[in-house]
Every structure is written in C-alpha cells, then in structure tokens.
Amino acid sequence: MVSVIVPVYNTETYLPHMLDSLVAQDMSSDEFEVVAVDDGSTDTSGAILDEYATRFPHIRVFHQANSGWAGKPRNVALGHSRGTYVFFADADDLLAPQALRRMVDFAEANKLDVVMPKVVGIGGRKQTSSLYSKTDPSVTPLQALKSMTPQKLVARSLIEQNQLRFAEEPVRLEDGMFMVACYLKAKGIGVIADSDFYSLRQRADGSNISYRPLVPQEYSDSIGKIAAIIKSMAKNQDLADAMLLSLWTRKGLKIYVPPRFKRYSHKIQAQWLEAHSALLDSIIPGELSLRLSDIHHAKTEAIRRGDIGAVLATNEIEAKLTQTVSVSGATTVDGNLFLTGRASGEGIERIKISAEQRGKRGNVHAEAILRVENGVFSGELPGVLRGDTTFDFFVHAFIGDLRGPNRRLASEEGSFSAGKLLEPYMTKNGYFSVRSSTLEAAEK
Numbered sequence: 372m373v374s375v376i377v378p379v380y381n382t383e384t385y386l387p388h389m390l391d392s393l394v395a396q397d398m399s400s401d402e403f404e405v406v407a408v409d410d411g412s413t414d415t416s417g418a419i420l421d422e423y424a425t426r427f428p429h430i431r432v433f434h435q436a437n438s439g440w441a442g443k444p445r446n447v448a449l450g451h452s453r454g455t456y457v458f459f460a461d462a463d464d465l466l467a468p469q470a471l472r473r474m475v476d477f478a479e480a481n482k483l484d485v486v487m488p489k490v491v492g493i494g495g496r497k498q499t500s501s502l503y504s505k506t507d508p509s510v511t512p513l514q515a516l517k518s519m520t521p522q523k524l525v526a527r528s529l530i531e532q533n534q535l536r537f538a539e540e541p542v543r544l545e546d547g548m549f550m551v552a553c554y555l556k557a558k559g560i561g562v563i564a565d566s567d568f569y570s571l572r573q574r575a576d577g578s579n580i581s582y583r584p585l586v587p588q589e590y591s592d593s594i595g596k597i598a599a600i601i602k603s604m605a606k607n608q609d610l611a612d613a614m615l616l617s618l619w620t621r622k623g624l625k626i627y628v629p630p631r632f633k634r635y636s637h638k639i640q641a642q643w644l645e646a647h648s649a650l651l652d653s654i655i656p657g658e659l660s661l662r663l664s665d666i667h668h669a670k671t672e673a674i675r676r677g678d679i680g681a682v683l684a685t686n687e688i689e690a691k692l693t694q695t696v697s698v699s700g701a702t703t704v705d706g707n708l709f710l711t712g713r714a715s716g717e718g719i720e721r722i723k724i725s726a727e728q729r730g731k732r733g734n735v736h737a738e739a740i741l742r743v744e745n746g747v748f749s750g751e752l753p754g755v756l757r758g759d760t761t762f763d764f765f766v767h768a769f770i771g772d773l774r775g776p777n778r779r780l781a782s783e784e785g786s787f788s789a790g791k792l793l794e795p796y797m798t799k800n801g802y803f804s805v806r807s808s809t810l811e812a813a814e815k
Contacts, residue, residue, distance in 0.1 A: 372401075372402060372455055372456075373402065373404075373454045373456045373457070373458055373471050373474075373475060374405075374406055374453060374456070374458070374527070375403060375457075375460055375471070376448040376457055376460065377448070378448070379407055379409045379410060379412060379420060379444070380410040380411070380444075380462075381412050381414045381416055382414075383414040383416050383419060385463035385464075385572060386416055386463070387419060389461075389462050389463065390423050392466045395468045396469075396472070397468050397469050398471055400427070404452070404453065404454060405431065406433075406452050407420050407462075408434075408448045409432065409433070409444075410435060410438055410443070411434075411435060411436045411438070412437075417432075420432040440541040441537070441546070442537035442540070442542075442545045443537075445537045446536050446539060449536070455526070455528075456475060456478065456525065457527055458471065458522075458523070458524045459521035459546075460569075461571075463572045464522070464569065464572050465493070465570040465572070467568050467570075469566070469568075470568040473488075473568065474486045474488055475524070477561060477563045478524060478526070478561070480508075483508065483560060483561045484526040484529040484553070484556075484558050484559055484560070485523055485529070485554065485557045485560045485561070486523060486524040486525075486560075487510070487515065487523050487560065487562045488563055489562070489563065489564040489567055489568050489569070490503065490520075490522060490570075490571055491569070491570055493572050493573070494573040502518055503562060503564045505564055506564045506565050507561060510560040510561055510562050512551075512557075512560070513617060514560075515550075515554045516554065516618065517617075517621075519546060519597075520546060520547075521546040521550055523550065523553070529553060530553070533552065533556045535556075542593055543586075544594070544596075544597060545593075547622075548593070548596055551597050551601060551614075555601070555605060555606075556604065585626075587639070587643045587645070587646040587647075590646075591623075591646035591647055594618065594622050594623060597622075598618060601614045601615055601618065602615075612662075615654050616663060618654070620663070620667060623647060623650070629686040630690075632682070632683075633683075633686070637679070640682075641679065644678075645677065647674050648676070651671065651674065657672075657675075665773045665774040666689050666773055666774070666776070669685050670682060691717050691718055691770060692719070692768045692769075692776070693716070693768075693778070694717075694719075695713075695715050695781050696712065696713070696719075696778075696781060697713055697715075697780070697783045697803075698710050698711070698712040698780060698782050698783065698803040699712045699786070700712070700785045700786045701787045701788065703792075703793050707751050707753050708737075708795070710748075710749065710750065710752060711748070711785075712747075712748055712785075713746055713748070714747075714748060716768060716770075718770050719743045719746070719769070719770060720769055720770060721740055721741060721768075722741055722748055722767065722768050722769065723738060723739070723740045723741075724738060724752060724764060724780060725765050725766075725777075726762040727762065727764075728762055729763050736754055737752050737753060737754020739751065760807055761804055761805070761806050762807060763779065763804050764779070764802070764803045765777050765779060766779075779803075780802065782801060782802055782803035784797070792808050793807055793808075794808075
C-alpha cells in the first residue's frame with residue numbers, strides 16, 4: 372500500500388484538482404490511501420476534504436489548529452499512515468494517473484528506498500533539472516541533492532527505522548532537511564523519468580511558501596542544519612565534502628547570482644554576507660573552497676571576508692563569463708571540426724570547448740582552447756569523434772585567470788557543413804551537437 376501525505380492550508384482553488392488526480396490513479400482503492408491534514412484552513416479547504424472523504428473511503432482527513440508550516444501536518448499524517456511506502460504531495464499540485472503505480476513498481480523492481488519521479492512545472496512555474504533527463508535506478512546521495520523538495524516516494528521502513536520527521540516550526544528548507552536524511556540513510560535511490568509524473572504549480576497569486584522573501588540569518592541557519600545532517604550521516608568524508616560543496620553552490624551562492632544580488636539594498640547585501648560569513652567556516656573551510664570553480668571560489672572567499680565590494684566586482688566578471696558562447700559555422704577539415712562563432716561577454720579572452728559523448732557526462736573525446744578577438748573565435752577541434760553516436764559540446768570562458776562555469780555550447784542558425792562521418796546540427800533547445808557515424812554506416 373502507498374500512503375499519499377497531503378498537508379492542506381487555504382488551497383480551495385486548487386485542492387479539488389489534486390484530489391481528483393489522486394482519485395484517478397490507476398491503482399485500486401485498496402492499494403493506496405490519501406491521508407490529508409487540514410492545518411486550520413480559513414477557507415473551504417476543510418469542507419472540500421470532508422466531502423471527498425465521504426465519497427471515497429480511502430481518503431482520510433484530519434483537522435488541526437493552524438501550525439503555520441507544512442512540517443507538522445506532514446508529521447501528523449505520517450503518524451496516521453499505513454502504507455509500505457509514503458508519497459509526499461502538496462495540495463495545489465497534480466499527480467499523473469499512472470504515477471503511484473509506476474513509482475511502486477520501480478521501487479520494488481530495483482529494491483529502492485527512495486524514488487524521485489520526474490517533476491514538471493505548471494502555472495508558469497519553472498522546473499528544470501538534469502536529474503530528470505533519464506531514468507536511473509542507481510542514484511547517489513550527491514546526485515539526489517539536486518532535488519530537496521519532498522515530492523518523492525519513500526519506504527516507510529526507512530522513515531521509521533531512522534526516526535525521521537519534518538521540522539515543525541516555521542523554518543525554510545525543512546523539507547530539504549528531511550529529504551537529505553532520507554538520501555543518506557537509503558539503501559537505494561532511483562529516478563524515474565520516462566513520463567511527467569508530478570506537476571508543481573505556481574499559484575496565480577504567488578502565495579507558495581517557496582516564493583516568500585528569504586530572511587538572511589534564518590535561511591543561513593537552515594543551510595547549516597542541512598550541513599550538520601550531511602556531516603553526521605555521510606558514509607565517508609569524500610561524500611560529505613562533495614555534498615557540502617553542492618549544498619553551498621545551490622543554496623548559498625544562488626543569493627549572489629549577479630542580477631539577484633544587485634537588486635538587494637546595501638543593508639540586505641550586508642546581512643547576507645554577515646550570515647554567510649559565519650556559516651562558511653563551519654561548512655566550507657578554506658581548503659575545501661579551493662575545489663569550487665574559479666569564480667565561485669573567488670566569490671566565496673570575498674563572502675567569508677565580508678567584502679561587499681569584492682563580491683560585486685566578482686559578479687561583474689561572472690556576468691561576462693556567463694554570457695552566451697555560440698557556434699555560427701562548422702565544417703570538417705581532414706576529419707576534424709573547424710568551428711567559428713561568437714563569445715558575447717565583454718572582455719572574454721579565450722574559450723575552452725570540449726566534446727562529450729551524449730549520456731556519458733565528463734567523458735571528453737576532444738577539446739581545444741581558442742582565442743577570442745573582438746568577440747569572435749575560430750579554430751580546429753582536434754581529436755577523434757567517431758562511432759555511431761552523438762557528441763554534445765561544452766564551453767568555459769576565460770577572463771584573465773578566472774574561468775567561467777562549464778556550460779552547453781549554444782548554436783546559431785549558421786553555416787554547418789556535414790562531412791562523411793560528422794554532421795553538425797543545432798538541437799531543439801538551441802545547443803550545438805554533432806552526429807558521428809562509422810565509415811561502414813556512412814557508406815550504406
């Protein structure tokens with residue numbers, strides 16, 4: 372049996388849609404239950420829940436005084452749940468009809484404690500992650516850290532054996548604290564991504580909790596709590612270090628993305644640096660910071676010093692390093708690629724382009740460093756791009772000794788000349804890739 376946990380507070384506009392999506396699951400009603408907790412709603416949400424519970428016996432409803440956050444109603448629902456697995460849903464989202472059945476089958480076939488279904492956004496909500504690019508029955512805790520939202524299938528035994536519960540006080544990232552503990556204690560984690568299983572909604576009035584303004588010290592404290600969980604539960608120091616770096620990059624450095632940080636007042640900027648400076652020494656010591664990308668390392672050390680000027684100066688460089696680098700022309704010369712294109716960031720001096728076989732991230736088959744003059748680059752990419760496969764291209768931009776992040780190389784509607792074995796093309800998402808053929812296949 373699966374128990375679907377649904378905390379509810381003032382979601383009368385969306386709640387019937389979520390409940391209808393649960394009723395429409397292609398499992399029999401004795402194979403799953405819905406445990407919904409009304410957290411003191413002041414609209415008609417409680418009445419909607421009661422009406423559905425009357426019509427559908429596998430929907431159970433509990434009412435409580437408002438706690439102000441999703442943690443307590445989730446814990447109350449956990450206490451009443453009876454399933455072998457639990458799935459955490461939100462009252463304003465949607466589940467695909469096959470979602471529960473497919474997740475359970477996937478968990479049992481692969482002996483997984485945590486299943487991460489492919490999530491998409493609706494109502495204008497953006498939801499993109501490389502995590503959901505393909506189904507993978509063997510995901511590491513480090514990979515899983517890319518998604519700390521609670522919309523996952525979790526074995527009830529994992530939760531109970533490790534006495535895991537959500538923080539009940541109003542605290543940001545409380546779902547991340549819970550999920551990171553699940554990842555680190557799980558015997559197996561998997562991603563199922565061959566369908567859109569769960570739809571996360573952005574409410575029309577923007578009232579999602581995740582859209583509320585962040586308070587620097589409170590948010591930093593929450594990052595610190597997740598870091599403490601990682602330190603205490605990670606199986607080895609290498610895993611702990613890698614997860615701490617990922618946590619800081621995803622949840623700490625996101626505050627300092629150039630357009631975002633520039634919008635803050637000087638007072639708020641100072642509050643973020645004060646909060647994060649105190650946090651950094653406990654989670655990212657100086658020697659660990661060296662493992663960050665060049666630009667992130669420079670920025671992290673400026674934050675550690677509390678130097679707003681240095682952060683802003685680094686942001687100016689980062690803004691240039693993250694401008695689009697695109698290919699406008701591609702031909703084959705003696706079996707190698709000759710590329711021309713543009714680097715739009717002001718002051719870009721050189722770029723490093725690498726080719727990786729699709730589906731084998733980090734496996735570089737060819738690379739070259741090309742000079743950029745007046746925003747234009749050209750040059751040959753030596754190396755062997757062979758086999759019946761597709762190669763995706765990535766690029767670093769450089770200003771002085773600072774290197775930008777490794778990103779997909781963009782493509783323009785340019786002049787691409789296919790050779791006998793190599794066919795350059797622009798992907799549907801606007802990136803540059805090359806199809807490669809063996810000589811035997813090309814001659815057919």
